[in-house]
Amino acid sequence: MMLSRALQDLFFYTSRRRYGNGHDRGNGYENIDDALDECKPQSYEIEKSDSGLVILSHLLSFARDQPNHWVCETCTALHPVSRGDSPLRPSNSTCPQGWRQSPHNRYGHPSFRLSHRHIQLAFKYTRLKKWRHHLHLRRLLAETHADFVPNPLCPTLEGEFSAYPKIVNGRYLLFSTWTFTPGEENASERGMGSLRICQHQSFVGDPRLLPPDRTGTSIDNNNDHGGGGARAPDPERAQQQVPKTALSRIVRSAFRRPHHEICSSCAHCPTDFSVQVTPERAIVRVWQDFGGDGSPLDPAWTVHTEADQDPRQPCDPRDAPSAAEHKSGSIRESFGHCMREALHDIRNRKESCEAMGNVFIF
Structure with missing residues (x-):
């Protein structure tokens, strides 16, 4: 059987990995399984290796x-597909390294690990259009909803996270919402706790949620109870450490202008977002573009995943990767246009069904 040039090159480069640059190209592997067996986990050395990039x-x-x-x-290898694997159940990954071993290759909320x-x-599966893959495709693009506690130190609000993935014009788009519903008290910035919507935009409404080393907290070994304990955070220092981002600014604006939806976007990655506060709820909406059908090393993907930080940490955009600038609001518009078309199709199908029903009514 004649092998494609791409696979011949693949065998050549895997052979070089094993035997060095002097290995004769004519003595490469004779089948794909033997070649791929040599693509062992490289601990992310692929990003530094030209041969790894070619493979x-x-x-x-x-x-x-x-x-x-x-x-x-992670492994520079092919893995078999698990039909149960999806952003809702990432632990079904077939990678021998385990899905938890590559946190900076994942994105999202604990209930939606993309x-x-x-x-x-x-x-x-969208391109192949085979019916046998339809169920798995539905799982991959399924929406999700999950409850969460916004601020365990001030549990005055109930939280719900929702995610709606969709492929639009050859791009993988994600619409996410964080909804904060008041309990006994009205919605407040403190009640919203802390939130990170991308690697560059974060919000901390309660400085007590910041790590101790950033709030001036220290251990008191001479307290009134005779034992060690944590002193209260230094309020002034804690307030200085609260992230000053576009998200933080529009959250404050939204609380000053109830009912108005305040919109903004990230200057460092393709992310649009808005905040709206009413007496019934506060809601953060986020629209993101994760790129097309490309490489896992494409900036369109890595810009969303590489900065592995605690969401409570003040977010410095200079510490996170950046991608090409996008037009503010363009991702939201693309997602909205797609949804309008979908609703239009639903109405047309409904009208067609009603018309067909009328034909057969005697």
Whole structure:
């Protein structure tokens, strides 16, 4: 059987990895399984290795129309697909490294852990249009809803997180919402706790949630109870450490202008967002573009995932990767246009069904 040039190159580079640059190209592997067996986990050395990048490129090309495999950037290898794997159940990953071993390759809320393999498979199944993959595609693009406690130190609000993934014009878009519903008290910045919507935009409404080393908290070994304990945070220092981001600014603006939806966008990644406060709830809406059907090393993906930080930490955009600027509001508009078209199609189908029903009514 004749092998494609891409796979021949793949075998060549895996051979070089094993035997060094002097290995003869003609003595490469004779089948894909033997070659891929040599693509062992490289502890992310792929980003520093030219040969690793070439191998990854060929793997992506080979797997493009292989519905039962996905490309793992951690192992530089193909892994079999698990039908139960989705952002809602990432622990079903077939990577031998385990899904928890690559946190900076994941994005999202604890109830929605998006990895690049989910994007790969969603594009692949959408392109192949095979009925047997339809159920898994629905799982990959399923919306999710989960309750959470916004601020455990001030539990005056109840939280609900929702995520709505969708492929729009060859881009993987995600619409997320964080809804804060008052309990006994009205919604407040403190009650919202802390929130990070991307690697560059975060909000801390309660300075007590900041790590102790950033709030001036120290251990008191001579307190009135005779034992050690934590002193109260220094309010002035804590307030100085609260993140000063576009998200923080529009949260404050939204509380000053109830009922108005205050909009903004991230200057460092393709993320649009808004905040709206009413007596019934406070809601943060986020629209994000994770790129097209490309490599897990594309900036369109890595800009959302590489800065592995505690959401309570003040967010310094200079410490996180950046991608090409996007037009503010453009991602929201793309998602909204798609939803309007979907509603239009639903209405048309409903009218068609009603018309067909009228034909057969005697």
